[in-house]
Amino acid sequence: METPLTLTDVEAVALENIDPDWAEYFRGGSGREQTLAENTVAFARWRLRQRVLRGMETTSTETTVLGHPVRSPVVVAPVAYQRLAHEDGEVGMARAAAAVGSALCLSTYSNASVAEVAAAAPDGVRFLQVYVFSDHGITDDLIAQAVDAGFSAVFLTVDLPVVGIRDRERRIHWRFSDDSLPSVRYAHDHGSAGESLQLIDPALDWAYLERLASSVSVPVVVKGVLEPADAVLAAEHGAAGVVVSNHGGRQLDGAMPTLEALPAIVEAVGDRLDVLFDSGIRRGTDVAIALALGADAVLAGRQPLWGLAARGEDGARQVLELLREELAVALHLMGCRSVDELTLEHVARAVRP
Numbered sequence: 001m002e003t004p005l006t007l008t009d010v011e012a013v014a015l016e017n018i019d020p021d022w023a024e025y026f027r028g029g030s031g032r033e034q035t036l037a038e039n040t041v042a043f044a045r046w047r048l049r050q051r052v053l054r055g056m057e058t059t060s061t062e063t064t065v066l067g068h069p070v071r072s073p074v075v076v077a078p079v080a081y082q083r084l085a086h087e088d089g090e091v092g093m094a095r096a097a098a099a100v101g102s103a104l105c106l107s108t109y110s111n112a113s114v115a116e117v118a119a120a121a122p123d124g125v126r127f128l129q130v131y132v133f134s135d136h137g138i139t140d141d142l143i144a145q146a147v148d149a150g151f152s153a154v155f156l157t158v159d160l161p162v163v164g165i166r167d168r169e170r171r172i173h174w175r176f177s178d179d180s181l182p183s184v185r186y187a188h189d190h191g192s193a194g195e196s197l198q199l200i201d202p203a204l205d206w207a208y209l210e211r212l213a214s215s216v217s218v219p220v221v222v223k224g225v226l227e228p229a230d231a232v233l234a235a236e237h238g239a240a241g242v243v244v245s246n247h248g249g250r251q252l253d254g255a256m257p258t259l260e261a262l263p264a265i266v267e268a269v270g271d272r273l274d275v276l277f278d279s280g281i282r283r284g285t286d287v288a289i290a291l292a293l294g295a296d297a298v299l300a301g302r303q304p305l306w307g308l309a310a311r312g313e314d315g316a317r318q319v320l321e322l323l324r325e326e327l328a329v330a331l332h333l334m335g336c337r338s339v340d341e342l343t344l345e346h347v348a349r350a351v352r353p
Helices: 007-017 020-027 034-045 089-100 114-120 136-148 167-171 182-189 206-215 228-236 258-269 284-292 302-334
Strands: 046-048 063-065 068-070 074-076 104-106 126-130 154-157 220-225 241-244 274-278 297-300 347-349
Touching: 007 302, 020 167, 020 302, 034 046, 034 258, 034 284, 046 284, 046 302, 074 089, 074 104, 074 302, 089 104, 089 114, 089 302, 104 114, 114 126, 114 136, 126 136, 136 182, 154 206, 206 220, 220 228, 220 274, 228 241, 228 258, 241 258, 258 274, 258 284, 284 297, 284 302, 297 302
Parallel strands: 074 297, 104 126, 126 154, 154 220, 220 241, 241 274, 274 297
Antiparallel strands: 046 347, 063 068
């Protein structure tokens, strides 16, 4: 694959390379996929304000995520089963993220262990996304392994107490390949029975967050928040941050597009917590809009995954570089020397007839 001109080019190549059933899994949302579509449409409701004659030679995309310096505010989102997209899998994705200066958030349902990912990119900034198993002790052990391997935050996913109604997966009679998941093998070895998603505790509450936040040595970020009231509760129960996310449109179809939820959550807790944005990022200009609306950083999942499927580690790196390049160009044209200068003054609501 030549260096891609757009992320759409990458996706097209990826879909040619990947098994059709896996493509349905990675592409799909829940129900009619209304929320999946609205996640991207929501960006068209905002306009970027272009400024001129600012006397700028360069711009910088550098920032910090949970206190860690990064060269890009784009964090690779936790996507399961990456080795099914390409044999490089999560190890290749970790190397790609480190090469570009992006942080990586590794899924609980990774095909690679935390030790393998840490060894592949020892200098990279990496976080662990956590689905909590009904046996909390197993989850505690998995988190401890990640912290020992240099993972510097836990992203507690709270929007999947049960799996959303995913029509695409039901049509192809989708079943998860549990044998390829180190976390699930570990759970089975310690007495848990059932398929991977059946192991998740459906009854988590705020007390669990408080216990987790007080018992681990790294920050805990709550992933899957759409309501300001829940963001406030996250702050009150020990979270260091929240990820405004609807799980990429894969859970509750008809839920609010993430971009529409972001401003109110920033207003509610932006002075108390790190606020990250997830679901719908497709271009560098999308990153600029989310940051202008108050996000401290964004997560991107499908686009790096398409890069991985198209050309392995190199493809994932190309996608992350393209996102950073597009963001840098947008910053320059908006008159911002850095991402930290982006504010509400740099965006405006689109006027519709």
